[in-house]
Structures are given as structure tokens and as C-alpha cells.
Amino acid sequence: MTKIKLFDPSINKLEEKSIVNVLKSHFWASGAGTNYVQKFEKQFQKFVNSDNTVAVNSGTAALHLALSLFNLSNKEVILPSLSFVSTAHAVILNQAKPVFVDVDPSTLCIDPEKIKSLISKKTEAILPVHFGGFPCNLDAISKICIDNNIPLVEDAAHAAGASYKNNKIGTHGKFVCFSFHPVKNLSMPSGGLISINGTNHKNFKKILNSRRWCGITNRIGSEYDVKELGWNYYMNEFSAVLGLVQLDKLDKMNKKRKLIAKKYFTKINLEEKMPFNTECSYHLYWILVKNRTKFRKNLHDVGIETGIHYKPIHLMSMYKNNRKLPITEKISKQIVSIPIHPNLTNSQTNKIINAINKYS
Ligand SMILES: Cc1ncc(COP(=O)(O)O)c(C=O)c1O
Known part of the structure; x- marks a missing residue:
């Protein structure tokens, strides 16, 4: 009896060929030679129609880095409890307190009405999860964010290719975090991406580019500087080239x-x-x-x-x-x-x- 698998990445000859090409190129790190990471960022940005994108090596890294752009120390972030632990870990990694909110039983997405009663002076962000790829009520959640002058950071780990009111998920929140874990709709060995929206997107991209690679900035040839702490969160070329093939379909x-x-x-x-x-x-x-x-x-x-x-x-x-x-x-x-x-x-x-x- 052949087992019917719960998850299974969809791959064919194109993925095989592209992986071998990167292997033979000897350029495996981000941005080296073939530059598939940058190509993937550009293509994904076009796909979701956002202002900017930053590719990283997991959805967890995307959430950690997106939240790192706010001063969250001793502040609160409202999120659902019905999610993978990474959603909450990203809050803790930024020294903030996760405030869990109940879900709407019909969609299992965060319930906007219940968010309102949890807003406090310490609330610094709202982090909804598009559960199973089902789009949250972004109109209602965005309104709460605007009314309270706090950012909307979306966990879209399940929502690559989903849309809300005919616009792809990735174009609504200030920061929208995707996962490309092998079981996700767009599969890589591991990968993630932050889609950025808003007037300051170029500046945010610059900061995130540095934070995803050990805080390195101002790189010209072998010269570079480090002004702050960063992580080793960059996407590799194998993941990026697979991402390009997967994005096409x-x-x-x-x-x-x-x-x-x-x-x-x-x-x-x-x-x-x-x-x-x-x-x-x-x-x-x-x-x-x-x-x-x-x-x-x-x-x-x-x-x-x-x-x-x-x-x-x-x-x-x-x-x-x-x-x-x-x-x-x-x-x-x-x-x-x-x-x-x-x-x-x-x-x-x-x-x-x-x-x-x-x-x-
Ligand atoms: C809702 C949710 N958020 C975040 C993540 C973290 O993504 P990754 O496994 O790519 O780090 C996952 C992945 O399993 C997830 O399902």
C-alpha cells in the first residue's frame, strides 16, 4: 500500500536541472556569481506587487528580522496562539511579550474584535497568521493598526500565492513574512522572505540586508564595516534557484x-x-x-x-x-x-x- 503523504513538494526536471547548474557553478553563497537570490527577490516582489523584498534563510528568520525593526524591548505584540512556535519565538527574540488572542472558529484566523480589548499602551505591533493560507480580515486588522499607530506585521508562512480582495498577500502589511520550508506552497530546502511596503522601504531593506548578514555594511570589494549586531540569515543560491522555478508555477x-x-x-x-x-x-x-x-x-x-x-x-x-x-x-x-x-x-x-x- 503506497502511503498518501500529508505534504509533498512538487518538483520536476526543471528543479533538478537548476540545482545541478548551481552546484556546478561553484557559487553557492548569497549574491555570489550567479546572483539567484537577488533575482528571486525581484521576481517575488513583482509577483506580490510590493515595494521591496529581502530574502532570508527561513520564515523564522523573516519574523525575527521584521520585528527587529521596532523597539520592542518590554513592549507587547498581539498574535494568535494557534500557530507554529516561531511566530511567538520571534517576539521573544526581540525582548517583547507575546499577547495571545483567540481565533475566529470559522476560519481559525485571528479575531479582530478580540484584538481590540487587548490593545494597551505597551502594544507595539499586531502579528496575524493567515492560517492554512486563509486570508485574515486585513481590513479590520489594518484599521486597528492605523487607529493605534502600530505596524501590521503578517505571518504569511502559509500564504504564498494567497490573496485578499484580489491583491496578493505580501502587499498589505508593512512587513509580510513568508516561509519556503519544504512543505510550504513554494518549496525550498529552507528559506523565507520579508515583503516590505511603505515610504521608507528602501531604508528598511538596507537595514535588513545588513542584519541578515552579520551586520555587514558598506561593502566595496574586500572592504566593509559593521555598525551593529546581525545574524547569519542569508538565503543560499540553491534555495533561490529552486524558488525561481517554483515561483513560475x-x-x-x-x-x-x-x-x-x-x-x-x-x-x-x-x-x-x-x-x-x-x-x-x-x-x-x-x-x-x-x-x-x-x-x-x-x-x-x-x-x-x-x-x-x-x-x-x-x-x-x-x-x-x-x-x-x-x-x-x-x-x-x-x-x-x-x-x-x-x-x-x-x-x-x-x-x-x-x-x-x-x-x-
Ligand atoms: C505559521 C508559521 N510561521 C512561521 C513558520 C516558520 O517558518 P520556517 O520553518 O521557514 O522557519 C512556520 C513554519 O513552519 C509556520 O507554519
């Missing part, structure tokens, strides 16, 4: 994800499941089931891999606090991610739907 790959999502939405006999929205990139497709352990075992036994996204961050030992998030906590006990990726065949998605309808 991202809309096509997401279209396939959407077709599968539509089929799941109409044929899975469960009340609580991810809604269908043509603007979603469907990095994940989630369903809520009652007896999750037994359900997952049944699917595993018929060769279907499933996952849990996520155990809420505020329940992890490091982040434990007393604030209750009733919706997040209820959902996290029932949520199951089912396979959704461009490599799935019709007969595989039929098998998945039949198994879910039988065992849920």
Missing part, C-alpha cells in the same frame, strides 16, 4: 490545491471544516473530529497520513500563562490536517474523502 500549483479544497469542502460530511475561499492558498486543509486519536489511527491504517496543526503556543511550557483562549483550546483538541498538495491524484482524494466519511 506557484499559481498553477495553488489552483490544484484549490480544486482539491473545493472537493473536500463539498464531499466531506463534517460540519466543522475549512471553508472554501478562492483567495486561500490552502497550505493546509483542516477538519474537526470528535475522537481524534482513533480517527487518525484509522486513517493511518488505510495509508493516509494526517497531522495536527497546532498544539497552541500558550499551552507550551515556555509560554504557559493563565489567560484562557476557549476557542483555540477547544479546536486544538479536535483539529486534524489532511493531505492537500499538487501531487495528489483524483483517486487519492476520493480515497481520503471516503475514509474521512467512514471513520469520523
Whole structure:
């Protein structure tokens, strides 16, 4: 029995060829020789239609660096708890306090109404996650940001190619952070990117370029200076060249994800499941089931891999606090991610739907 994988990068001869080309070029580091990193930044900027972009080596690095542009020491950042831990780690790495907010049960994205009651004098940023690639209510969240004069920094790790009101995710928030982890919609061995918007974008890019490479600035030939601390967060040429090939077919790959999502939405006999929205990139497709352990075992036994996204961050030992998030906590006990990726065949998605309808 061939197992149906939960995630699977979509690759073909073009990815193979481009990797071998970089390998043989002997220029593997960022900006060396072939300059695929810069090409990828330019292409992605064009794709999302933002003011600027900075490529880095992970989504975690993108979040860390984007938030480093604000003076967050002892300040607060509002974010959902239903996310990968990196979202909150990026806040802590910038000496700020994460303030977790509950989600809207129909989309699992941050609930704008609940954000309002958490705004304090210490709030310095709002960090929503486009959960599973489903676009958050950016109009409502942007309004809160404008009213309180704080920046909108988006975690778009799941949302490469998603859009909001016909504009690609990446063009709304001041800083929008993407992940290109192998399981993401645009796959690299590891990678991330910050999309920048606003009048000061050139200056922010300059600062971020330096921070992603050990604080190095003013490089002319072998001469350079270091004025502040930075990290080793630059993207390498292998990731960038793969990114260019993947970017070319991202809309096509997401279209396939959407077709599968539509089929799941109409044929899975469960009340609580991810809604269908043509603007979603469907990095994940989630369903809520009652007896999750037994359900997952049944699917595993018929060769279907499933996952849990996520155990809420505020329940992890490091982040434990007393604030209750009733919706997040209820959902996290029932949520199951089912396979959704461009490599799935019709007969595989039929098998998945039949198994879910039988065992849920
Ligand atoms: C919502 C979310 N944010 C941030 C990240 C971090 O991205 P990366 O794994 O590329 O560091 C991930 C990746 O798993 C994620 O799912």
C-alpha cells in the first residue's frame, strides 16, 4: 500500500536541472556569481506587487528580522496562539511579550474584535497568521493598526500565492513574512522572505540586508564595516534557484490545491471544516473530529497520513500563562490536517474523502 503523504513538494526536471547548474557553478553563497537570490527577490516582489523584498534563510528568520525593526524591548505584540512556535519565538527574540488572542472558529484566523480589548499602551505591533493560507480580515486588522499607530506585521508562512480582495498577500502589511520550508506552497530546502511596503522601504531593506548578514555594511570589494549586531540569515543560491522555478508555477500549483479544497469542502460530511475561499492558498486543509486519536489511527491504517496543526503556543511550557483562549483550546483538541498538495491524484482524494466519511 503506497502511503498518501500529508505534504509533498512538487518538483520536476526543471528543479533538478537548476540545482545541478548551481552546484556546478561553484557559487553557492548569497549574491555570489550567479546572483539567484537577488533575482528571486525581484521576481517575488513583482509577483506580490510590493515595494521591496529581502530574502532570508527561513520564515523564522523573516519574523525575527521584521520585528527587529521596532523597539520592542518590554513592549507587547498581539498574535494568535494557534500557530507554529516561531511566530511567538520571534517576539521573544526581540525582548517583547507575546499577547495571545483567540481565533475566529470559522476560519481559525485571528479575531479582530478580540484584538481590540487587548490593545494597551505597551502594544507595539499586531502579528496575524493567515492560517492554512486563509486570508485574515486585513481590513479590520489594518484599521486597528492605523487607529493605534502600530505596524501590521503578517505571518504569511502559509500564504504564498494567497490573496485578499484580489491583491496578493505580501502587499498589505508593512512587513509580510513568508516561509519556503519544504512543505510550504513554494518549496525550498529552507528559506523565507520579508515583503516590505511603505515610504521608507528602501531604508528598511538596507537595514535588513545588513542584519541578515552579520551586520555587514558598506561593502566595496574586500572592504566593509559593521555598525551593529546581525545574524547569519542569508538565503543560499540553491534555495533561490529552486524558488525561481517554483515561483513560475506557484499559481498553477495553488489552483490544484484549490480544486482539491473545493472537493473536500463539498464531499466531506463534517460540519466543522475549512471553508472554501478562492483567495486561500490552502497550505493546509483542516477538519474537526470528535475522537481524534482513533480517527487518525484509522486513517493511518488505510495509508493516509494526517497531522495536527497546532498544539497552541500558550499551552507550551515556555509560554504557559493563565489567560484562557476557549476557542483555540477547544479546536486544538479536535483539529486534524489532511493531505492537500499538487501531487495528489483524483483517486487519492476520493480515497481520503471516503475514509474521512467512514471513520469520523
Ligand atoms: C505559521 C508559521 N510561521 C512561521 C513558520 C516558520 O517558518 P520556517 O520553518 O521557514 O522557519 C512556520 C513554519 O513552519 C509556520 O507554519
